[in-house]
């Protein structure tokens with residue numbers, strides 16, 4: 001199978017643009033949706049491709065990213081974390097400083113501008129950690145669109161702060177009681193809504209998941225992260241980083257950071273999945289550790305499933321990583337050996353959560369804490385002249401209640 | 415000749431429309447499903463759609479979601495469904511179709527699935543989240559066994575797509591009568607007739623209409639413009655309400671009979 005062969009350097013530097021016209025990244029990706037949605041996907045693709053080459057769209061995006069989202073976000077040298085770990089120099093890409101507190105708004109803004117171009121009066125979204133829901137509710141408020149967000153009741157419990165935020169922003173938050181009551185089930189419900197209201201409604205999908213053109217379009221909107229990081233590291237260090245590290249739920253913050261470096265063979269890229277209670281326990285969300293090829297929510301990728309092709313329940317302390325599939329482009333670059341995948345457990349993420357808070361005064365999102373957890377292992381193995389850039393995809397205010405609860409038995413003086 | 419083609423030919427001769435009940439396989443167990451299929455045949459059903467339960471049925475409303483959940487809890491798998499069909503085939507003359515989301519059959523392997531489904535006596539396949547563009551492998555594997563692949567057309571499908579879908583379909587075309595998921599609806603859409611006319615301009619295949627059709631009156635109305643009528647959630651809902659009751663089979667049979675009457679002129 002050709003996609004499993006490792007590429008040579010020459011072919012790394014002249015890869016044809018992905019995905020192909022049908023939305024395939026090698027054998028991954030595609031469009032596996034009910035026929036009712038095919039016309040809407042085609043319309044979205046047409047409008048997106050037009051916008052992409054339209055200077056007025058570009059300048060509109062640039063304006064809102066700068067004045068509303070607060071871009072560019074800093075690339076911050078984490079001096080105390082670097083000293084503590086005693087190895088590579090660690091930089092944090094500060095997506096936590098984006099308006100609403102995570103990278104999600106880079107994509108939400110782009111999609112809502114497209115929704116306006118398509119004349120849609122309503123947007124819907126799914127959300128796990130609540131960050132994508134908050135970002136959608138925020139931009140919908142800014143542009144005067146009706147907004148409904150689907151969220152599993154398990155996630156509403158553990159990300160209660162974000163539920164309040166969405167409602168304050170004027171969005172309707174609809175609880176989802178089916179299945180595992182997490183992100184996967186919220187996507188099912190959002191797709192059912194979209195099939196029903198497709199003429200008036202745009203579905204703002206929150207990661208590089210779903211049917212074509214979503215994985216391509218969301219990647220493009222998030223790739224601003226890596227473009228900025230490249231310019232910033234060149235200015236600060238005069239060279240490219242040796243490693244890029246990011247957590248991987250659906251994969252939007254990771255591909256956003258990696259995309260601009262894919263053609264740089266000297267830059268290694270590592271995606272960190274959620275190992276939950278440990279891979280052996282079976283209670284995790286590490287698709288590349290024990291997943292198999294399959295189709296979920298419109299795209300072919302690696303999926304956690306049982307022997308009969310039924311989707312398996314996942315677990316992670318972090319709602320944003322608690323999902324049984326992963327963006328198809330990640331599967332493609334994993335096969336080619338271009339992106340490596342590792343995982344961090346709940347316990348490791350909690351430890352990293354505290355470490356970053358105490359050493360740098362930065363409370364990370366539990367999702368981002370998974371990336372920090374891996375850096376904690378990686379940095380000490382590298383020389384002091386090496387550079388690691390980590391995506392701090394979001395801030396952790398939303399998680400403090402859950403973390404406090406989990407740490408209670410461990411802190412005798414509280 | 416495939417049983418589906420044969421059935422539509424006979425119905426055309428007699429001026430009748432096809433009644434196609436949908437059953438979620440294994441709700442609550444496969445023995446019940448087997449008995450229900452035979453009862454449907456007895457009461458005049460023309461083709462049966464056997465739903466393969468999936469953990470994430472995103473084209474289905476709550477009724478079929480719950481049925482799928484019950485079936486999975488009872489241990490229903492694709493392998494067991496094929497065994498049930500194979501066991502039933504000697505007693506049942508009806509065309510039998512499997513309706514499955516793509517992942518269970520992708521995981522099984524398209525080629526292996528087509529081989530085993532044909533060997534069990536299945537006549538057609540409906541995969542609601544597999545558009546023709548992604549279905550080349552399944553279409554080829556199915557064609558090798560004279561197993562028909564039936565694709566869906568929606569109210570949002572434009573004429574050029576209708577052409578693509580018609581070209582990939584065999585046996586009949588499944589027209590989704592509304593924007594939305596499966597489930598009982600009190601009203602049918604007004605533009606059904608115009609939509610079917612547009613599709614007939616592109617294909618000679620029989621057109622069966624499904625989604626939301628639940629009463630004999632609705633069946634009668636659809637039967638004036640379509641070649642077949644698919645009734646799913648209304649039957650699944652009746653089975654849910656009569657679960658465990660001794661007259662369940664008879665009540666389901668009576669309902670099927672009342673729907674079948676409505677397909678005759």
Ligand SMILES: Cc1ncc(COP(=O)(O)O)c(C=O)c1O
Pocket residue numbers: 102103128129130131132206207208247248249250251252253254319320321365367368393394395
């Ligand atoms: C802060 C943060 N980081 C990461 C993620 C994971 O998503 P993705 O892999 O698409 O970046 C989420 C998702 O909710 C998030 O809120």
